[in-house]
Amino acid sequence: VDDLPGARAAERALLAGSGFLPVRHFFLMRRPLGEVVPDAPLPDGLEIRPVTLERRRTIFDAEDEAFRDHWGHRAMGDADYAKTFGRDGLDTDLWVVAWDGDEVAGVVQNWVWAEENQRMGVRRGWLEHISVRRPWRRRGLARAITAESLRRFREAGLDEAMLGVDSENPHGALGLYEGLGFEVHTRAAAYRRILAR
Numbered sequence: 001v002d003d004l005p006g007a008r009a010a011e012r013a014l015l016a017g018s019g020f021l022p023v024r025h026f027f028l029m030r031r032p033l034g035e036v037v038p039d040a041p042l043p044d045g046l047e048i049r050p051v052t053l054e055r056r057r058t059i060f061d062a063e064d065e066a067f068r069d070h071w072g073h074r075a076m077g078d079a080d081y082a083k084t085f086g087r088d089g090l091d092t093d094l095w096v097v098a099w100d101g102d103e104v105a106g107v108v109q110n111w112v113w114a115e116e117n118q119r120m121g122v123r124r125g126w127l128e129h130i131s132v133r134r135p136w137r138r139r140g141l142a143r144a145i146t147a148e149s150l151r152r153f154r155e156a157g158l159d160e161a162m163l164g165v166d167s168e169n170p171h172g173a174l175g176l177y178e179g180l181g182f183e184v185h186t187r188a189a190a191y192r193r194i195l196a197r
Contacts, residue, residue, distance in 0.1 A: 027174070029182035031161045033154040038180060040147035043139040046100050048148060051092035056085055059097055062104035066131035089114055094125070094152050096145045098136075105136040108149045112158065125153035127163040130173070142176055150180070 042048065051059060064076040094110035109128040117124055127149050132142045153161050163182065165173050 027165050027184045028186045029163050029165060029177050030185040031150065031180070031182040033150060033159055033161060035181055037147050037150045037154070040140065040143040040180075042098060042144045043136070043141055046098045046105055046136070046141065048096055048145070049099050051095050051097055055097075056092075057081065059095075059104055059107055060084065062133060063107045063109075063129055063131045066107070066133045067129070069134075084109075087111075094149075094156065096148045096152065098141060098145055100136065104133065106132040106141045106145050108145050110149050110152060112153075112156070123157065123159040125149075125156070125158045125161050127161060130163065142173070143180065146176070146180055 049055075060076070060081050068075075089112060091110075091112065094112070096106075096108040096110065097104060098106040108130045111126045111128055112124070113126065127146065130142060130146060130149075132145075150161055161182075162185070163177065165177060
């Protein structure tokens, strides 16, 4: 359920009274998987390939490169790589990785958090780290790999998909996800306070 108007008014007032101002807004978006997934073909010359052990680092590094343009990004290293591929619930068969020859063009890490689903009584998949590298942007690739992710989740027997998005993403991500049937589920903000010198 979306946040009710004024539900967090006290928290916002406390932050504002302490000199914190919102600097960025984020949405969690939800999409039922029973609805038809719009047709979204891959751009010409690209193909989706399975994640193989020997290609994991290439995929990880390409994704990190793609996120350098995003607000608040920090470079990912060996510890992040180990954490990603060492997580419980890792199922790279759910991931969607688009290739252009030997180059990774776009990635969606898809995850199913079994413990969370059991606790909440849902069958939900999360689209994490949806990324397209600069040379392949503005060609419909993000739409294609996101749509393919929805199909994979549905084939896995899930009922809904979730993702997080920066509402001010410079690449139009919010509109892309809305066009694929996602709706805002909850809202959040990042706050910052400038300290006096």
